[in-house]
Amino acid sequence: MQLAKDIMTAEVITVSPDLPVEKLASLLWERRISGAPVVDEQGELVGVVTESDLIDQAKKLHIPTAIAVLEAVIYLERGRKVEEELNKMAGSTVKDICTTKPATVAPDTPLDEIATVMAEKHLHTLPVMDRGKLVGVVGKADVIRALINK
Template identity: 30%
Template sequence: MRACDLMTAKVATIAPNAPLHVVAETMVERGVTGLPVVDGAGRPLGLVTESDLLHRLAATEQRQHGYLWGVFHSISRQADEYARSHGQLAADVMTLAEDLVTATDDTTAEHVAKVMEERRIRHMPVVREGDRLVGMVTRAHLLRAALALPEHRDSQAPDNVIRREVIRAMRQQPWADTHFTFVEVRDGVVSFSGLVRNEHVKRGLRALAEEVEGVREVVFHTQPTPSYWIGAP
């Protein structure tokens, strides 16, 4: 699945000189949490999110930074912080286009999710031909995509094939112990027995097994690895 399959194509936008109360009203009316800021030709100049507006509102309760803060932060950083805290227009509080993380039509859903997680962002504009805004992907789109992932539990696979694939997957993971954790499969039900270090490893094993095609259920008949064993924690 690609960004073009996930995105909202009819994106609400705002002008850079829009007052912040208009930005807030537009977000509420359109039911969105982020608005691309565009120029007259529709090219993205930046992005305003609900977090930017909340930061602006909360700034009225914040104390002014002291002398040392100014010493250890660049002039640009100080000016940007002041604009975000005191500005009245969308252009004052937005994330600038040069700092925006964008996607293209062909960016995969997996890559979008990875970048959003790493950068701790909730919106990713989709651009075409370098600078033309064509859509927006949000975390809500990714969640819907995750819910739409194809299920394979109704598919058929021989038990011996399932067991082989589960063990193969375990051998690829450094936290999975194929020496003391045993796998049996009957009618598509994967059963783990033997020793498992802790609940975290059990959760990992469950997720690992459920990824194998044909697995209908995962059960555990395991015991905790004794704490005195080397490497048990």
């Protein structure tokens, strides 16, 4: 069984939380990658940003469904989710649009677990962490390549 360390990209392209969204889009396009870990000035992982985060900026705002009962308005969706969507759509830097507290895997995580996490959580990019240090990244293309080369 292949492990994360066997399929990961070890030379990780990372981005700063303060990188402008326009520069992020250019970087992802030029490097032909679907996402990147976000690291702070100390090199600590603080999030992950993907093409989906960029696409979210261009989508239409979903107006939450509400019902009126005895002059009270009850929203059927959490206001927090709508607030997050608005912030993401208006974001100008990576920190505004990235996913904080991202899912990660260890170097010895088996391929089937990686695929399961990606599928169940709808993820494109998984940082590989070893003792708190970013050592690689596994993208969808890495999983597909591993499946072809089984």
